[in-house]
Amino acid sequence: MLKEETLSTPHDCTECPIRHRAVCARCESDELEVLEEIKYYRSFQAGQTVIWSGDKMDFVGSVVTGIATLTQTMEDGRTQMVGLLLPSDFVGRPGRDGSAYDVVATTDLVMCCFRKKPFETMMERTPHVAQRLLEMTLDELDAAREWMLVLGRKxxxxxxxxxxxxxxxxxxxxxxxxxxxxxxxxxxxxxxxxxxxxxxxxxxxxxxxxxxxxxxxxxxxxxxxxxxxxxxxxxxxxxxxxxxxxxx
Amino acid sequence: MLKEETLSTPHDCTECPIRHRAVCARCESDELEVLEEIKYYRSFQAGQTVIWSGDKMDFVGSVVTGIATLTQTMEDGRTQMVGLLLPSDFVGRPGRDGSAYDVVATTDLVMCCFRKKPFETMMERTPHVAQRLLEMTLDELDAAREWMLVLGRKxxxxxxxxxxxxxxxxxxxxxxxxxxxxxxxxxxxxxxxxxxxxxxxxxxxxxxxxxxxxxxxxxxxxxxxxxxxxxxxxxxxxxxxxxxxxxx
DNA sequence: GGCCTACTTTGACCCAGATCAAGCGCGCGG
DNA sequence: CCGCGCGCTTGATCTGGGTCAAAGTAGGCC
Known part of the structure; x- marks a missing residue:
């Protein structure tokens, strides 16, 4: 989510549930009804944990305002942040059940969510959504691997x-x-x-x-x-x- | 690609061009013709570079035999390996043009490749392929982030x-x-x-x-x-x- | 205003891992 | 069979960043 390519993909439609054109309820009007139906908002206070690693995660969504971090923690307390979520960043793992890391709000946070099952059903019917998510995930993978160089060698x-x-x-x-x-x-x-x-x-x-x-x-x-x-x-x-x- | 979930996804059909059911030419017969048509094999010697970082990459594919690594290098020569490709691992970035890192054969290597454009066309017509690739990419992302903890804190x-x-x-x-x-x-x-x-x-x-x-x-x-x-x-x-x- | 708490800066010292430098052992070609 | 070379091990020393400790700063709240 830190890659150059992603900079252009969020768009400025403030009504968008997920601020990416590919999955935007306003801009892809054919998906509007389904998305509106399963959409809801959640807010968190600074310091609150949005999801614990390993927890069942029954939604996908995106950050509307605020900042969250993805972190991994060892039993002895050592922690490593593995991602930074800024407004418009996507959260979730379509096709996967649990969260792989803690998601922690570092500021007050508002998220727009969709229940996972219906979202996945929608995905099956609209191939470009899966493709868009694939591209976004590839960008995150690039960012993660770029960060591995930073962590390992700098x-x-x-x-x-x-x-x-x-x-x-x-x-x-x-x-x-x-x-x-x-x-x-x-x-x-x-x-x-x-x-x-x-x-x-x-x-x-x-x-x-x-x-x-x-x-x-x-x-x-x-x-x-x-x-x-x-x-x-x-x-x-x-x-x-x-x-x-x-x-x- | 190092995550537990992926262990079950490769299957043992030795004729499979890509050893994953979702994109397997034998096991998904409706895709057979297209895949066979655009399929070809490439082999590399130990030490040879398969793709240079930044190079245009006009294929996707998977490792058949041998081992390759994904590495990133700084100008001064410091290098960080960011991934390990073993037989059945997928290589490529559907929807992305260039490679983000060097792919280097560490042993003699055989890869099964598909030209990217027709593969992407096929993907558009068969949504479950994009979904399967999305899941595989999410697994790789998990593995990369797990590795970030190793690099940063262990x-x-x-x-x-x-x-x-x-x-x-x-x-x-x-x-x-x-x-x-x-x-x-x-x-x-x-x-x-x-x-x-x-x-x-x-x-x-x-x-x-x-x-x-x-x-x-x-x-x-x-x-x-x-x-x-x-x-x-x-x-x-x-x-x-x-x-x-x-x-x- | 003044204290309190959370965050930050700075200093002194230490240690895990880097660097530099020999040697070792095994496979390969002559 | 020997010697050469490459990958590996081991030792001696150095140093970047960790650890421990103390003091500085700023916002929030009474």
């Missing part, structure tokens, strides 16, 4: 830069640009959540953010508000290939 | 144990069992490949394998042949929950 500094560039890129359309072309955004995560995402400790996250600030790669106002004066510099710090001008 | 010893248990479990049906119930299998990877999979150096891999051997968790004959006297002990070393008796 240094702490590169990990931080990778995370910042992904967050900045993720909702590039929403981000402000200063007249000088700098990117401005708010970190949606605490230091601890960043650490869980990056396989680091929160102390190391804090130190590396301070270092990037000291070196002028980023400008920090408060703890969350970030300005990136030169996005290609950030990509360079992340060890990624420069993106060939998209943010030049 | 110690070197736990990483090795995790890899061994996954390889042992992966083709549990093929593995030998001694009268005492021990699992026996051959490592399909060099120490270096294991290191690239685990985000370690090959020296650390070697040391930890020696340690597991010294502690009696595994028995090594030669460099590749492994006996696991007590699978639950191995799972314990991996930091995983015991599997509730499947291998008890």
């Amino acid at each position: 240094t702490a500094r590169e990990k931080i830069a990778s995370l910042l560039s992904i967050i900045a890129r993720r909702d590039a359309t929403l981000n402000l640009r200063t007249p000088q072309g700098a990117l401005v955004f708010d970190l949606p995560l605490t230091r601890e959540a960043m650490a869980d995402y990056l396989g680091l400790t929160l102390e190391t996250v804090s130190r590396q953010i301070s270092a990037l600030k000291r070196d002028g790669v980023i400008v920090l106002e408060g703890k969350r508000h970030i300005t990136v004066p030169d996005f290609n510099r950030l990509l360079d710090e992340a060890g990624d290939d420069s993106d060939g001008g998209m943010f030049a | 110690t070197a010893r736990e990483k090795i144990a995790s890899l061994l248990s996954i390889i042992a479990r992966r083709d549990a049906t093929l593995n030998l069992r001694t009268p005492q119930g021990a699992l026996v299998f051959d490592l399909p990877l060099t120490r270096e490949a294991m290191a690239d999979y685990l985000g370690l150096t090959l020296e650390t891999v070697s040391r930890q394998i020696s340690a597991l051997k010294r502690d009696g968790v595994i028995v090594l004959e030669g460099k590749r042949h492994i006996t696991v006297p007590d699978f639950n002990r191995l799972l314990d070393e991996a930091g995983d929950d015991s599997d509730g008796g499947m291998f008890a």
Whole structure:
């Protein structure tokens, strides 16, 4: 869900139950009735667990507002975040019964849900929905595998830069640009959540953010508000290939 | 592709172009003609690169014999293996143009391929194929995310144990069992490949394998042949929950 | 305003795993 | 049969990031 390709697929129809054209009740009018019938909303408070790993999951849906994380936890408490759900991201596993990981709301969260069975029935009748979901899942798989490189081979500094560039890129359309072309955004995560995402400790996250600030790669106002004066510099710090001008 | 659910989905029809019922030319006779028409085989030598990251990929297919790896590489040479392809595993990205990572044959390899366009056309006409592929992709996504926990939070010893248990479990049906119930299998990877999979150096891999051997968790004959006297002990070393008796 | 709590930063020290550097052993070609 | 090379093991040392500890900061609530 962090890949470039997905950026274009959510659309801005605020009435859409799932903010993707392929499964949008408004934009695919032939599916409207079925979807409306099985649609409902759920909201969660910051910190609440939406689904526990292993629990039976009888719905699919998407984030409307707020942020949730997918995390895996070992018995001794070590946790690894394996995904980040931002508004318009799809949640669910058509054809699978239980959740494979905890889904935790990190801010107050509103989700739009569909009961799973009827949704699957609808899927069988409308092949392009399954195809769209397949493409979305392939994008998530790419994102997960890209993250494996970050976790396995990058240094702490590169990990931080990778995370910042992904967050900045993720909702590039929403981000402000200063007249000088700098990117401005708010970190949606605490230091601890960043650490869980990056396989680091929160102390190391804090130190590396301070270092990037000291070196002028980023400008920090408060703890969350970030300005990136030169996005290609950030990509360079992340060890990624420069993106060939998209943010030049 | 390393998840338990996938174990049951390949079937043993040796004539099958793709060893999954959902896309099997023999077992789904209505698709036979189309598939036969667009089917061809390719073979590769050990060490050969099947597809380079970013290359246009005009086919989908599956491994018939041999082993391939999915790897990502940084400019400075650091590499991370992001997937392991064993016989019957699916390769390809329906609806996506290029490959996202290098696919490298680690042994001599035979693949069964279908040209992508006609395969996609077939997919549009037969919805259950898209659904089956969606489920397979969800399994791979689970496996990738499970691996993120390994890469981000486990110690070197736990990483090795995790890899061994996954390889042992992966083709549990093929593995030998001694009268005492021990699992026996051959490592399909060099120490270096294991290191690239685990985000370690090959020296650390070697040391930890020696340690597991010294502690009696595994028995090594030669460099590749492994006996696991007590699978639950191995799972314990991996930091995983015991599997509730499947291998008890 | 002032305290409280949750989050963050910074410092000092330590250790798991990386790095550098020999050797080992086995299969293969001559 | 020997020697060469590649994959593997083992040892010595170094270091990035973890751990433990303390102090700084900011919002929320009385």
